[in-house]
Structures are given as structure tokens and as C-alpha cells.
Amino acid sequence: MWSLDSSHVYLIVLGFHLLGATVWTGGHLVLAIGVLPGALRARDPTRLAGFERAFSPLGIPALLLQVATGLWLALLRAPEWTHWIAPTTAGERAVTLKLACLAATVTLALSAQFLVLPTLDARRLPLMAAHIVGVTLLSVLFVLLGLSFRVGGIG
Secondary structure: OOOOHHHHHHHHHHHHHHHHHHHHHHHHHHHHHHHHHHHHOOOOOOOHHHHHHHHHHHHHHHHHHHHHHHHHHHHOOOOOOOOHOOOOOHHHHHHHHHHHHHHHHHHHHHHHHHHHOOOOOHHHHHHHHHHHHHHHHHHHHHHHHHHHHHHHHOO
């Protein structure tokens, strides 16, 4: 009979984490590279709103999945959570940087949601573009930091 040991659980959690990263990062790359340039050229914020309506039902759960699985994985890499604040190893530094990226992502997302989107028009489109580019760059950095775990973390 097949049993679920800790190595299987780790692979399942890591798999869900990577699926969430694929959706989140891929969606933001499509937004930043595929949708945003046309919206800026046309000065048409409705293009962004259309993408957001289509992406959010998948993107937000993907981000939440990443946060939940990421915290679980972080506890495996750095079980002493105080080391997340004051890292002493390369793996702990990678965890700390991923948490900093998460904080920056949440800050940009809240800023966009409450300060930019409610009054988004053609004039404020460049401000929204800056938020989109920022979140996209952070999502790519998340992926690269995750990759760093395969080589021991951040030296």
C-alpha cells in the first residue's frame, strides 16, 4: 500500500507552490508584456480592467496558495522563525528576501486596489503601469529566489 511520508508531503506542497508561482508569474508577464503596452498606446484603462476580471479568479487563489505553501516550505528551510527576521544562513536569507518580496507585493497590490483602481482613467494609466511592472518584477524575483534554494540559498 502507498503511504504518505514526509518526503511525499514535501513534494506535494512544493508542487502546489510551483503551480501557484506559474499562474501568478505567468499571468503578470502576460499582463505586463502582452496587455499593458496596448492599453498605454490606446490610453485605454478598460483593457486592464478586462484582463483583471479574467485573471483575478485564478490569480488571487494562486497567490494565496503560494503564501500558504511558501510559509510551510519556509518553516522547513528555517524552522526558527526569528531567523526570518535576522537570517544567519544562506537558506534563511533566501526566506527573508522572499518574505520581503511578499510584503512589497502586498503593498503594491493594496495601493493599486485602494488608491489607483478606484479612480483609474487614461491620465492615471502610467501610475497603474508602474504598479503592474513592479508586481511583475517582484513575481520574477520570487521565482529566482525560489530557484536559489536548489543551490543553497543566498550567499
